[in-house]
Every structure is written in structure tokens, then in C-alpha cells.
Amino acid sequence: xxxxxxxxxxxxxxxxxxxxxxxxxxxxxxxxxxxxxxxxxxxxxxxxxxxxxxxxxxxxxxxxxxxxxxxxxxxxxxxxxxxxxxxxxxxxxxxxxxxxxxxxxxxxxxxxxxxxxxxxxxxxxxxxxxxxxxxxxxxxxxxxxxxxxxxxxxxxxxxxxxxxxxxxxxxxxxxxxxxxxxxxxxxxxxxxxxxxxxxxxxxxxxxxxxxxxxxxxxxxxxxxxxxxxxxxxxxxxxxxxxxxxxxxxxxxxxxxxxxxxxxxxxxxxxxxxxx
Amino acid sequence: xxxxxxxxxxxxxxxxxxxxxxxxxxxxxxxxxxxxxxxxxxxxxxxxxxxxxxxxxxxxxxxxxxxxxxxxxxxxxxxxxxxxxxxxxxxxxxxxxxxxxxxxx
Numbered sequence: 001x002x003x004x005x006x007x008x009x010x011x012x013x014x015x016x017x018x019x020x021x022x023x024x025x026x027x028x029x030x031x032x033x034x035x036x037x038x039x040x041x042x043x044x045x046x047x048x049x050x051x052x053x054x055x056x057x058x059x060x061x062x063x064x065x066x067x068x069x070x071x072x073x074x075x076x077x078x079x080x081x082x083x084x085x086x087x088x089x090x091x092x093x094x095x096x097x098x099x100x101x102x103x104x105x106x107x108x109x110x111x112x113x114x115x116x117x118x119x120x121x122x123x124x125x126x127x128x129x130x131x132x133x134x135x136x137x138x139x140x141x142x143x144x145x146x147x148x149x150x151x152x153x154x155x156x157x158x159x160x161x162x163x164x165x166x167x168x169x170x171x172x173x174x175x176x177x178x179x180x181x182x183x184x185x186x187x188x189x190x191x192x193x194x195x196x197x198x199x200x201x202x203x204x205x206x207x208x209x210x211x212x213x214x215x216x217x218x219x220x221x222x223x224x225x226x227x228x229x230x231x232x233x234x235x236x237x238x239x240x241x242x243x244x245x246x247x248x249x250x251x252x253x254x255x256x257x258x259x260x261x262x263x264x265x266x267x268x269x270x271x272x273x274x275x
Numbered sequence: 276x277x278x279x280x281x282x283x284x285x286x287x288x289x290x291x292x293x294x295x296x297x298x299x300x301x302x303x304x305x306x307x308x309x310x311x312x313x314x315x316x317x318x319x320x321x322x323x324x325x326x327x328x329x330x331x332x333x334x335x336x337x338x339x340x341x342x343x344x345x346x347x348x349x350x351x352x353x354x355x356x357x358x359x360x361x362x363x364x365x366x367x368x369x370x371x372x373x374x375x376x377x378x379x380x
Contacts, residue, residue: 029300029346032343032344032345032346033299033300033301033345035342035343036301036342036345037301044310044311045311046311047311047312048310048311048313048314048315049311049315051312051313051315051316052311052312052315052316052319055316055320056319059319059323
């Protein structure tokens with residue numbers, strides 16, 4: 001009798017995992033099956049109710065919609081970076097304000113060190129920025145205004161990122177003394193963020209600055225020495241195609257193939273979806 | 276046959292057991308030697324994938340035999356096709372379940 005009580009209690013506890021609309025039938029099924037199980041194996045049998053109930057619970061759960069940050073348009077990309085920069089500046093000043101006392105843990109050399117670090121990073125970035133600013137090689141030259149717009153976009157991105165890195169470093173110092181691990185982690189995060197800025201710039205259409213879509217790999221690695229091998233991406237607004245070589249070299253640049261107005265009808269649906 | 280889903284060995288064994296006439300959850304456990312925590316969720320999964328169908332026994336039949344009614348399972352058309360494909364993938368499947376049946380007898 002005691003055993004039966006234990007088994008029914010086990011089933012009752014497991015049933016709490018089952019969605020309420022299926023609970024009555026679920027417990028009835030397990031109880032009816034339990035009737036046929038020899039007493040010596042009944043408790044082990046009832047333990048199997050937990051995986052079963054858990055599976056029903058998982059199946060019943062509605063998948064949570066993932067928040068997708070859309071960075072296709074240059075304005076949304078800048079808006080995101082500006083929001084992050086504003087938040088980091090707010091936190092840095094908020095934490096800095098009550099500590100303007102003689103016993104403040106943030107010493108002048110610390111702040112100067114952070115600023116010098118950020119400045120050095122900017123100087124190191126300069127050659128990469130100039131390299132990325134150059135428009136891709138094209139048979140038809142990209143207009144002067146497009147090149148300028150591309151440059152302004154890149155400068156704004158780097159400036160916003162620098163402020164995030166700088167304020168993030170200040171917050172990190174204010175939170176506690178910089179250990180070796182936190183220092184390395186902070187530097188690595190800054191380098192990764194800069195790498196993203198450069199990669200993002202190279203993945204954008206030189207005309208409208210929107211992210212290129214539909215990357216297609218052309219060629220095979222075995223023909224690397226004989227033929228071109230790389231990725232072709234398309235501007236969602238139909239401005240052209242960008243051919244990026246899989247093995248980048250110092251003497252070759254991505255090739256931009258401008259598409260004429262006759263192609264615009266083909267891209268109209270895609271442009272509407274991306275805008 | 277190309278569109279038949281690929282079954283794991285465990286699921287294939289359970290389908291084979293149901294086809295062999297072991298239509299209750301507990302008897303599937305007995306024949307396959309799998310624990311209840313594997314068999315019951317797998318039965319639900321296969322029912323969701325429409326490989327098997329479940330049905331409650333009639334109350335009158337169970338009452339006449341003075342026992343609670345049970346839920347029994349049977350293969351659907353898709354389940355039969357899938358089992359056929361699984362038998363080609365696991366040639367010893369039929370013998371495995373049949374051998375346990377002989378032992379039971």
C-alpha cells in the first residue's frame with residue numbers, strides 16, 4: 001500500500017509538468033499502465049513519467065520570437081551605434097559624478113591612460129580606415145558624392161565605436177581594479193568591434209550603403225590558381241554586384257559591377273522587403 | 276520511399292514491436308527492453324509525426340475484465356512505409372523483435 005502511495009505521488013508530481021489541458025488524460029494513461037506493472041518494478045516505471053511530462057511541456061511551449069536587429073540600412077546601423085554610445089556615456093558620467101571627491105578610485109593617470117589608449121587605437125586604425133574607405137574597383141567610376149557618403153559613414157561608425165570603447169573602459173575602471181583578464185577581455189572586445197566595423201563597411205553597397213545580400217560562392221578552391229574563386233553579393237536595390245575574392249591580396253580589390261536601370265524591375269520586390 | 280523520415284534504431288524497434296502486435300506502452304517496453312522514460316515520449320513523438328495512431332480501449336471491455344482501460348497504438352500508413360524503409364536500413368530488426376517474442380512465449 002505504501003508503495004502504491006509513493007507511485008501515485010510520483011505520478012502526481014510529474015503531472016505538474018504536463019500542460020493543464022492534457023494533464024487529466026496523461027495521468028489516466030500512466031495510472032492505467034501502472035496497473036499492469038509488477039509491484040517490484042512499479043517505482044522505476046513511474047520515474048519514466050518525468051521525461052514524458054517534460055517532453056509534453058517542451059512541445060507545448062510556444063517558441064519565443066527572437067529579436068532580430070536589422071542593420072541593413074546605414075541609418076539603422078548608425079542609430080544602433082549612437083544608442084549604445086549614448087548609453088555608455090550616460091553610465092560613465094553617472095558613475096563618475098558622485099566620485100569627484102579626493103578619495104576617488106579613478107585617478108588622473110588612469111583616465112589619461114584610457115584616453116591615450118583610445119587615441120593610439122585611432123592612429124592604428126587610420127591605415128585600415130583609408131583602405132576600407134576606397135571604393136571597390138569598378139569599370140565605371142563610383143560618383144564623388146557616393147565616395148564622400150561612404151567616408152562619412154565610416155568616420156561616424158568609428159567615432160561612435162571609439163566613444164563606446166572609451167566610456168566602457170572608464171566604467172570598467174570604476175567598477176574595480178583592472179585585472180589581467182579583464183584588461184585582455186576589454187582589449188579583445190574593442191578589437192573585435194573594430195573588426196566588425198571594417199567587415200560591415202566591406203559588405204555594403206558603395207552606392208546606397210545598404211548591406212549586400214544573397215552571397216553566392218563562385219568557383220572551386222581547387223581552381224584557385226587558374227580561375228577566380230570568391231563570393232558574389234547583390235545590392236538589394238539592384239545597384240550592382242560585388243565580387244570578393246576568397247583569398248584577399250594586397251594588389252587586388254573587390255570588384256564592383258554596376259547594374260543599369262534595366263535591372264531595377266528585377267529587384268523591386270526585394271527592395272520593398274528590405275526597406 | 277525517398278520522403279519517408281529516417282528513424283533511429285530505437286524508434287524503428289518500437290515500430291516493429293507495434294506492428295508485431297505489442298500495442299500497449301508497457302508491452303512495447305517489455306519487448307524492446309527500453310525504459311518507460313524512453314518509450315512513452317517516443318510514442319508521443321511518433322504519434323505527432325503521424326507514424327502511429329493511439330486509441331483508448333472501450334470502457335465496457337475493460338470493465339468486463341475488471342481492469343482499467345488502456346491506450347493502444349497501431350501503425351498508420353506512413354508508419355508502415357517508414358518501417359519498411361527502416362527494415363532495409365536495419366536488416367536484423369525483424370529478427371530482434373521476433374526473438375524477444377519467442378522468449379516471451
